[in-house]
Amino acid sequence: MTAAAEPRARTVRQVRSWLRERGRQRDPRAVLRRLLDIYDTLIGLGIVGGMLAETVIHAAAHQGPFLGGPASVAEWTVLVAAALLVVAAANGLRTIGPVLVGRGAYTWLVSSPVDRGGVLRRRYLGVLGITAGGGAAIGALLTVARSTGLPSPVWIVATGLLAGVIVTAWAVLSQAAHAGSRRLGNYLIVALVALAGMGTAGTRWGWTPPVLVVPPWALVVPGSALAVLLGGWAGAVLGRLDRHAVTAGNEIATAAVVAGAWLDPSLLTAILETRRGRRIGRVRSRRIAGGRVGALLRAELLRVRRRPSAVLVWCGLLLIPYLAGLMFSGVVVAPVQLFGTFLAADRFAGGLRVVCRSSALRFTLGGTDADLRLTHLLLPALAALVWSALAAPALHGHVLATTVLSAVGATIAIYRVATRPPMDYSSPALATPFGVVPINLVRQLARGPALLLILGIAQIFLAGS
């Protein structure tokens, strides 16, 4: 009688070597292509890195603050913007994974006794490299907007790099634990915006908000320790990432890549919308009644109640024209009001976008297309009007004309964006430094933003007159 043979697990190195060998047999030129890809990537990184380095050097040589207004306001703004970026990055990373396995590798990863942590380590280090580099790059960009009270560019870049590592490690730990609710991130965003609001309001009414002066090393030294600790811990839990954890974000990651390549953000937003719906699941239903317009408006209000983030963003964006009024010349506030009105009111245009996109839904709802579109435009138009009116005190002159132009212009732009026809990639193409771009695609992408741009320039002239 013979004992059952121990199953021999393959090492990661053996699996990779086997896959490489098969790849070479299938396509002998694959290695050359890979080298060319690496060359292209290095060239791209070199160009971007060079531009960033130049920016930092220029910022280091720049004596005075780039941003105008009281130094404390500039510092508040830069710090809050940086904190918001970190929270948004954490939310984004957790939404997609961040350690993912594609369909091909997934098949053998989950069905074989290969060392999962070993396979995922390279991906983890890749994500870590990208986010640390991204954090450093954002730090470098923030140095452009630095005020005299902020530390030197080197410290800011180091802090950005550490933030990238810490956020990624936190996201991987959350991924392993199937935790990491976005709720905490959302609360943090609200708190940060409220903090910035208090600072802005205080400055406007003569109270200078204090700036917490912390020596740079007091931020970077404990940050380095935390980055090493969390980074190592995240590396150690990679082997515990189960099949759901490593594949859940694939759909979004793929959609993001396709949306970027095809310049069509709707490909990504549709998936995010579906995931949001699944996350909510059930709601407390209300019967809809009233006349035709009344019933459609009631349905619109129900949708807004289920999307409180739209109201929070609408409120949070109100800070921007007041900050612009404190930091820049009065001429800038008018276009800021216009773009802010568009961004704030567009959050309420979900119903309009669905109705414009789906002829089947319009057919089901009955009435004319114009009726349906105009009824669904009422809420965004009201949101635009109220927002621009609330932002009006930040303006320096021509208040009524500028505010009306902002409200009307933003509403028309929202309508034009919502009524964009489906993307058309079949038109003649232009060769640009960013690749070949179909002309119709440019026209479709410009539908709405182009109007905002023209009105923004008109507002600058109006404010300057």
Next chain:
Amino acid sequence: MLTVSGLVRAFGGLTVLDGVSFTLDAGEAGAVIGPNGSGKSTLLRCVVGADLPDTGTVRLAGRSVDETSPAVRAMIAAALDDVDFFPDLSVVEHLSLCSWLHGADSPDEAVDSVLDDLGLVDARDQLPATLSTGQRQRLALASCFVRPHTLLVLDEPEQRLDTAGRAWLIEKITVEKRAGVAVLFASHDPELIDAVADQVITVGPG
């Protein structure tokens, strides 16, 4: 009530519908049959005006069908393959909205009855993103039955319905016919076709 004459629809060099003609009176049901890819859905889309034929006409109650006309939208209730819903409204809210907008006599009763008939009671508070494909199909069917209409157009309505659901569908279409509604549906289900169809419209090769 519905007159389709000489309908031709081609995609590139491929002719999908080649001179399709038929007439459907009030209280009659027509079943569109044919193998997969034969043009059943295209015919239904042309009938509701969602797709324009290359030649031929579709007339409803003596008027040419225009998908954007409010009168046509009021007369036709359709559940085709391009069904869509508001992402933030629940099942019952969709039906309630649809019923109200089309001026149903007792919207709440109609909604409750259809939810019960189609087994959607447990899903009444769910958002569309959480529904299975079968539940979405049933919601599309339900949104046709909660509102008044004179022509009912259904694309393979038996799909993803269980035995009880199919029996309900047969009964429901029979009731609709008795009420004077014309019904045009594409189907692969011989039982449904035998039970309700007054005429069979064959599309595709041969």
